[in-house]
Amino acid sequence: MDIKLFLQIVGVVLGLLYLWLEYRADIRLWIVGLVMPVVHGALYYKAGLYADFSMQVYYVLAGLYGWAVWHNAPRKGASAGAIAHTPWKWLPALVVGYAVLHAAIYGLLVHFTDSAVPFWDSLTTALCIVAYWMLSRKWVEQWLVWLAVDAVSAGLYVCKGIPLTAGLYVLYSVLAMAGYLRWRRQAAR
Template identity: 25%
Template sequence: MMQEILSKTSWLEWLGVFFAVVQVLLAQRNNIHNYLFGIAGIILAMFVKFNAKLYAEFTLDFYYLVMSVYGWLFWKFGKKQTETPISFTTTTEKYKAIGIVVAAFLIFYIFLTNYTNSDVPLWDSLVTAFAWAGMWLMAKRKIENWVLLNMSNFLAVPLFIHKELYLYATLTAFLFVVAIFGYMNWYKILKQQNNG
């Protein structure tokens, strides 16, 4: 069984997963260089997911690519040309995040159902919608990004297994655990910022 799984795993998937692991470990430690590894991993993941007919996931990765560049610039310079601190979302940002989830879900579900040969339009759309909102919050350095990203991760593991992308399923399960520690670490940093 394991040999069969490994034989179905392309070198693109292996390399993409490696870069993604490095990225999330650096993000969890609040290290700005996470974006450089993330960009490399995202580009590789785009090829793999498009070939697996995970079109919403492909589009999500394109969004991740754009948001990674934006996030790197925002983390680096922010509005005041200094590094942006971690913060909680405001009420307005919470409504925007909910809006992103709902709008992304509807757009992807309608598109995948009517214009693609996707066999998992509902599932793919839901995973993607939570991730879009989570990545937006991460780029703004909001602690709640970890919660939304983990909602996406929770739903994505069985989706990747269904698509026989076992390495990405394993990566996503790993990301789920890392996101828990990421939240705790960012919370500790946030408390130190507020007390300092």
């Protein structure tokens, strides 16, 4: 079996498990989130998606951070570790953070790699960083950021010849909408 095919299959299985755990707001998502980057990192490197490859290091570190935040959240009280909407005061910082990350990653890809898709690779990578941080805060709107990432990534992965992973991201897009609706209902309670 081709290594890219094998990595795609394992990545799809881990990705589905991760998304199911995220949908349920289950802390075990962070454990799967520590294994999945190793598989996806190897796949993205083979496919020449260097920003996505380097992003996997961030995912491991962010996974440790997210697990610690969720694990150490207060267990009692109405707002203890609760799902909530993104505070309005955070929106400018999130937008500026995204723009700075996108520009920096794009510059690195253009000047230091042979990436054929530096704009799109840096776009999805910068959005992933923002979305993952929002997830660590249990903010509902992280699902909308993931929806954008998933839709762009699906097309990007088709272009890069990793169709099973592209299919996973199409499914992620559908599930991101379901997750958004579920978390929005939970935040309203």
